[in-house]
Amino acid sequence: MLVFAGLIVLSLVAYLYYKTKQFRTALPIRRKWYASIASLALGSFVLFFGINQIFLFQTMLTYIIAGIFIILGGALIIYNYKAAKHYHSFVEEEAELNA
Numbered sequence: 001m002l003v004f005a006g007l008i009v010l011s012l013v014a015y016l017y018y019k020t021k022q023f024r025t026a027l028p029i030r031r032k033w034y035a036s037i038a039s040l041a042l043g044s045f046v047l048f049f050g051i052n053q054i055f056l057f058q059t060m061l062t063y064i065i066a067g068i069f070i071i072l073g074g075a076l077i078i079y080n081y082k083a084a085k086h087y088h089s090f091v092e093e094e095a096e097l098n099a
Contacts, residue, residue: 036083042076050070050073
């Protein structure tokens with residue numbers, strides 16, 4: 001359980017870091033790239049939180065809610081990974097055009 005607590009904290013810190021980077025940049029594609037990475041970190045937070053709840057409480061209601069969290073977190077991770085990969089291909093080109 002300590003491992004999941006550490007992963008929860010790391011994903012929350014990554015979310016705050018990339019959200020701050022998103023607000024501080026002026027380039028629009030880079031801003032979208034940072035937003036998708038921040039959302040990926042938020043999805044991992046939700047996923048790890050759901051897994052951690054399964055280990056903490058063993059009730060049927062916990063299993064249902066944790067299952068929803070795990071599915072939602074996994075969907076967020078998959079969608080935002082694809083978005084970050086898409087935007088990453090344009091980040092270098094945008095930096096060259098604005099240099």
